[in-house]
Amino acid sequence: MPEFTLHDETSAPEASRPHLASAKQRMGFITTLNAVMAESPELLAGYNALADLFGKSSLPARAKHVVWVTASVQNGCEYCVAAHSTLALKSGLDDAAVTALRESKPLNDDKLDAARRFTASMVTGLGWVPDEEVEEFLAAGYTKRNVLDVVLGLGMKTLSNYTNHIVHTPLDPAWQQQEWRRSSRPQPARASLCGHRQDT
Known part of the structure; x- marks a missing residue:
């Protein structure tokens, strides 16, 4: 089984780090879900954006x-x-x-x-x-x-x-x-x- 890295703010791609920081602020910690998503800055950004928007929805x-x-x-x-x-x-x-x-x-x-x-x-x-x-x-x-x-x-x-x-x-x-x-x-x-x- 391919192993995916559980990233933190130091190991994640540069573009993922602000999204990890905002997710940590929202949840209180970096979830393992966000940690693996950080491999793809675009996936992490997209997920966090949808989470924010759904939270604001009617x-x-x-x-x-x-x-x-x-x-x-x-x-x-x-x-x-x-x-x-x-x-x-x-x-x-x-x-x-x-x-x-x-x-x-x-x-x-x-x-x-x-x-x-x-x-x-x-x-x-x-x-x-x-x-x-x-x-x-x-x-x-x-x-x-x-x-x-x-x-x-x-x-x-x-x-x-x-x-x-x-x-x-x-x-x-x-x-x-x-x-x-x-x-x-x-x-x-x-x-x-x-x-x-x-x-x-």
Whole structure:
């Protein structure tokens, strides 16, 4: 297996160093994800830019965590599920909700569950979501702008999930209490209210 360097501010390419510094300021430490991304200054810059933009997007804060965890579960990203489970709990999302997200199960909160279902359908459908599922998301109280916010969040997670798959990024100590292992087969995205089942 090819080994990728875990860079810090001294070993990273010069162009990556400001992005590592800003990521450290945002997170409090240089994550191993940012450390491996630093090999490509452009990837690190792109990921940090998308993270910043998604954080500023109009999607409600708790729904952002739903997008992050759901996308990472659907993509089978062990690193990101652990990281975003930790961050979701710190944000105030309760244990039951985070556990449900990690297990691809419905949430007790109808609006948040609409975000979970829509995100899962986006990932498993490669962006091809039936119109009725978009309407369900809107009917739950989200806006058309929120629909596109989810696309932004998925762009962010695609960069991190795919990087972790290739690099086998070691888990930071900060995320280890929420360690997660993907199943041998991805979970179905949802059972649609329209009566059809959409599998991965």
